[in-house]
Amino acid sequence: MLILLPPSEGKADAPRRGKALDLDRLTLPGLREARETVLDELVKLGADPAGALETLGIGAGQAGEVERNTRVYTAPAMPAGKVYTGVLYEALALDELDAAARRRAGRQLLIFSGLWGVVGVGDRIPPYRCSIGIRLPSTGPLTAHWRRALAAPLDEFAGGELVLDLRSSAYAAMWAPRHGVTVRVLHGGKVVSHFNKATKGRIVRALLQSGDRPRTAAKLTETLRALGYRVEEPKAGQLDIHVEQL
Structure with a gap:
């Protein structure tokens, strides 16, 4: 089973020293050209800071994000699981997993x-700083750029595996898995908004710790129930999970 996550706007500070980005060592290295297209445009945006703020959809108080983007090729890099610091990643707490669960996370x-x-x-x-909803001057809308680039590589990468899709709608538009299952988190019969991310982080953590890799939505439902979650029967590729505490 593959698990798809959104990024987070919150990012850790770059380490003071360390090796820089190596595009050939990223997952799916065949995406190098598509990645370089976006990277190069982000770097060029730094020549016009005011225009970059508008393109990136951020205010003057975040001007440091523009400068940071100009150093994406040369700044010390760190594991992506440590770069993202949002609510989901805090709940997932990758660094606190045991060694076996961390290996599963990597796969x-x-x-x-x-x-x-x-x-x-x-x-x-x-x-x-580069949200999926922006439009770059030359590349255009990033959603369309990545939809074209990701379709074939991810279809092959996923194969026939079940895909637990925990992305937000903006990122879900980048690629549609063939065997995808989405999740709604409900509390008191109502869909949870803010705490949705924390709950999803805890669900992923529990799945990684369990070591189970269900191949169908029905088996995933069984696994989550065994882990203590109240889960409705899957309907049209969606699981409703009811939580008592947020």
Whole structure:
């Protein structure tokens, strides 16, 4: 089973020293050309800081993000699982997993990104700012760029495996898995919004610790129930998970 995650706007600070980005060592190295297209445009945006802020959809108080983007090729890189610091990743707590669960995370987790397309949690990348919803001057909308680039490689990579899709709608538009299952988190019969991310992080953590790799939505439902979650029967590729605590 593969598990698809969104990135987070929150990023860790780059380490002071260390090896820089090596595109050939990222998951799916065949995406190098598509990645370089976006990387090169981000670097060029730095020549016009005001225009870069508008393109990236951020305010003047975040001007440091533009400068950081100009150093994506040369800044010290770190594992993607440590770069993202949002609510989901705090709940997932990759560093606190045992060695076996961390190995599973390296094999099963794919993080979607406006800059990289997809990366594995162990792929070394620098912190950056590039949401999927932006439109770059030459490349155009990133969603369309990555939809074209990802279709064939990810179809082959996923094969016939079940794909647990925990991405937000913006990132889900980049690629549609053939055997995908999405999740809704409900509390008191209502769909959870903010705490949705934390719950999904805890679900992924529990699955990695269990070592189970269900091949169907029905088997995934059984696994989650065995892990203590209240899960409805899957309907049209969606699982509804009811939680008592947020």
